[in-house]
Amino acid sequence: MKKKILSVLMGMVMCLGLCGCNSNSGSSDGNSDWDYIKNKGEAVIGITYYEPMNYLDENGELTGFETEFTKAVCEKLGVTPKFQVIDWKKKEIELKSKTIDLIWNGLTVTEDRKENMAFSTTYLKNKQVIIIKKDNADKYTDTKSMAGASVAFESGSAGDDAANADETLKGCNLIGCDAQKDAVLEVKAGTADIGIVDYTLARNAVESADFSDLMILESVQLMDEDYAVGVRLEDTETLAKINQAIDELAKDGTLLDLAKKYGVDDIYAL
Numbered sequence: 729m730k731k732k733i734l735s736v737l738m739g740m741v742m743c744l745g746l747c748g749c750n751s752n753s754g755s756s757d758g759n760s761d762w763d764y765i766k767n768k769g770e771a772v773i774g775i776t777y778y779e780p781m782n783y784l785d786e787n788g789e790l791t792g793f794e795t796e797f798t799k800a801v802c803e804k805l806g807v808t809p810k811f812q813v814i815d816w817k818k819k820e821i822e823l824k825s826k827t828i829d830l831i832w833n834g835l836t837v838t839e840d841r842k843e844n845m846a847f848s849t850t851y852l853k854n855k856q857v858i859i860i861k862k863d864n865a866d867k868y869t870d871t872k873s874m875a876g877a878s879v880a881f882e883s884g885s886a887g888d889d890a891a892n893a894d895e896t897l898k899g900c901n902l903i904g905c906d907a908q909k910d911a912v913l914e915v916k917a918g919t920a921d922i923g924i925v926d927y928t929l930a931r932n933a934v935e936s937a938d939f940s941d942l943m944i945l946e947s948v949q950l951m952d953e954d955y956a957v958g959v960r961l962e963d964t965e966t967l968a969k970i971n972q973a974i975d976e977l978a979k980d981g982t983l984l985d986l987a988k989k990y991g992v993d994d995i996y997a998l
Contacts, residue, residue, distance in 0.1 A: 761963035765829055771807050773798055774814040774828035774958075776882075778908050779932045780990040781834045782811065793990035797851075798832050800982060804973040816907070817884035820844040823960055830970075831958030834926055836886040841958070848957035849971050851983065853997045856890040856950040857930045859915055859923040862943045868922065869947055871896045878903055880911035880920035887911065887924035890950040897924075909933075915942060924950065928992055954997070974998070 765771050775782040781794040790811055802809040814822050819835075822828045823845055834854065837847050860868050868874055871894050879897055881887030883904035892898045903920050905911045912933050914920035923930075933939045959967045977983040978998040987993040 760965050761960055762965040762969065764826075765807060765966060769807055770810045771802055771805070771830055772810045772812050772828045773833075774819055774822055774831045775811050775833040776813060776816055776907050778834070778926075778929045780928060780992060782832075793986055793992055794832055794834070796986050796989075797977075797983065800977055800986075801970060801973040804976065805969055816882060819884070819958070823958060829960075829966075834928065834955055835958045836953040837956050838886070838889070838953075844961060845958045846961055846963065846967050848959065848967060849974050850954040850956050850997050851974060851978075852928075852955040852987075852992060853952065853995045854955050855927045855952045856886050856924055857927045858945040858948050858950065859912065859925060859930050859934065859942050860921065860945055861915065861918075862941055864921065865943065865945075868945060871948060874900060874922055876900065877921040878914075878919070879922045879924060880905055880914040881924040882906070882908045882911055886926070886951060886953055890924050893951070912939065912942070927995070932991070 759767070775794070777783050780792050782790060782792045785791045795811070798809050798811075812828055814828060819828075819831050820841070823831060831845070834852075835841075835847075836854070837850065841847075858868075868877070875896050878901040879891055880903040881891050883906070885908065887908065888904065890897075891900075891902055900922075903911075903914060905914065908925045908929050911920070911923040911925050912929070915923040916939060925933075927944075930944050934942050934944055957970055959970065974983070983998060984993065984996060987996040
């Protein structure tokens with residue numbers, strides 16, 4: 729009887745072991761994360777709206793450098809991109825819970841984020857910059873001159889990190905916004921003295937008629953950063969496929985043409 733019970737128990741252990749070997753980072757049914765995306769036929773892309781990456785044109789259609797870039801990669805992967813606006817502060821949670829499959833929205837590579845997601849090949853070299861009203865050009869010349877100012881940035885963004893990395897800025901009145909464009913609007917409205925945003929967004933803003941009273945404070949250097957696609961941490965198969973597609977699009981000139989089209993070729997990294 730004891731031998732029979734022992735035999736049953738060993739069989740159960742072997743069964744569990746085999747099940748464990750078949751599991752992958754994607755799902756409990758043994759399919760990989762790439763199988764999960766492929767079987768859906770679509771990849772859900774987490775974004776926020778900001779020009780020139782992902783934004784709505786005059787007809788209300790989603791466009792931008794990363795919008796077209798994403799579509800080109802997904803075409804090579806044989807899946808349809810489904811763009812979904814997310815709360816940027818919750819991007820890691822959205823990715824892990826599979827509310828989204830990829831983060832593709834001026835995502836900065838950081839050591840902290842590497843603990844929660846994997847990153848594709850870097851395709852743009854960006855930086856964080858300070859925007860102010862032109863009327864304050866003499867008032868704000870370096871971060872020390874900003875003591876006591878109000879500073880706006882997107883919560884959970886690289887701008888948030890940059891503000892808290894500077895001894896003077898982190899002691900200011902910090903205003904966390906839902907999106908980078910909101911930080912620009914805070915400066916425009918005078919409800920914030922300073923905005924910390926991506927160079928890509930800042931340049932587009934100050935070159936437009938609506939924000940002609942704003943400027944980038946070139947004398948202050950903040951964080952340099954790499955832009956990459958965010959993938960679920962253990963999803964090596966999807967990551968490899970994305971990197972291969974990026975490499976192909978870089979080699980045939982498609983990606984550089986898109987960078988030129990949307991005015992980001994000066995920070996193009998491939």
